[in-house]
Amino acid sequence: MTTAQGTAAPRRRTAARPAKWLSRGVIQVFLLVIGLIWLTPAAGLFLSSLRTEEANASSGWWTALTTPGQLSLDNYTSLLKDSGIVQAFWNTVLISVPTTLAVVVIAALAGYAFAWMEFPGRDWIFLVVVAMLVVPVQIGLLPVAKLFGALGLFGSIPGVVLFHTAYGLPFAIFLLRNYFAEIPKEMLEAARMDGGGEWRIFSQLVLPLGRPAIASLAIFQFLWVWNDMLVALLFADNESQPLTVALQSQMRQFGSNIGVLAPGAFLSLIVPLIVFFVFQRHFVQGIMAGSVK
Known part of the structure; x- marks a missing residue:
């Protein structure tokens, strides 16, 4: 009886490790998503500040992610x-x-x-x-x-x-x-x-x-x-x-x-x-x- 209980304890600990890693991974992914959401307005403002007024008027800031050639430091130079x-x-x-x-x-x-x-x-x-x-x-x-x-x-x-x-x-x-x-x-x-x-x-x-x-x-x-x-x-x-x-x-x-x-x-x-x-x-x-x- 004692041997069976001693054998079962390591098995429970071994089975608990994947669950612990999974829960930790879920928390990390959740925090990463929250961080990205929090930083999205700042990223959008930064990309908008690097685009011309015409580009900002014609399309959203996210288009700069696919066409980075529209980005420049001219706005900061003028500022x-x-x-x-x-x-x-x-x-x-x-x-x-x-x-x-x-x-x-x-x-x-x-x-x-x-x-x-x-x-x-x-x-x-x-x-x-x-x-x-x-x-x-x-x-x-x-x-x-x-x-x-x-x-x-x-x-x-x-x-x-x-x-x-x-x-x-x-x-x-x-x-x-x-x-x-x-x-x-x-x-x-x-x-x-x-x-x-x-x-x-x-x-x-x-x-x-x-x-x-x-x-x-x-x-x-x-x-x-x-x-x-x-x-x-x-x-x-x-x-x-x-x-x-x-x-x-x-x-x-x-x-x-x-x-x-x-x-x-x-x-x-x-x-x-x-x-x-x-x-x-x-x-x-x-x-x-x-x-x-």
């Missing part, structure tokens, strides 16, 4: 000669990068203070920060515009950066505070017993442990600011407008001019894609961190 588009691209960089850095740095400091430092009114102040999460961005547009006008910041890149930073901080502080609070208390107490001050504990212990959450926050913040048009449409003038506003202006002037809009839209799209794929490992770690703590 890069447009000083307005080039300036708008650099304006977008000058808005997105400082905003992301400011939000991450301030939120990390505030998140550590709310999680591990004792000071009067800490919990009440944190409740106020959480309450600000429910305030729609549209509510603050008009009063902040009046304030920026009085301060001389309206219609400038610093004004747009300041607005994005202010409205990005509540969620960023909430996220990092909750993540830092999951760090074992014993670890911080041991660091303090070794003579470590608050700044040393924050910079050498908390920041390395919080890298996944910080990276996820940086990706979210960068993508949100890079793709924003509402705030920039109101707070930026013609000299400081980002790429989204410049493309919207081009659409208003030239209508359905795909030769201008397609390469400009793909230029606006490719940077967030590169940022996401470069930092996707940290992004996944940040998403999964809360489920394993």
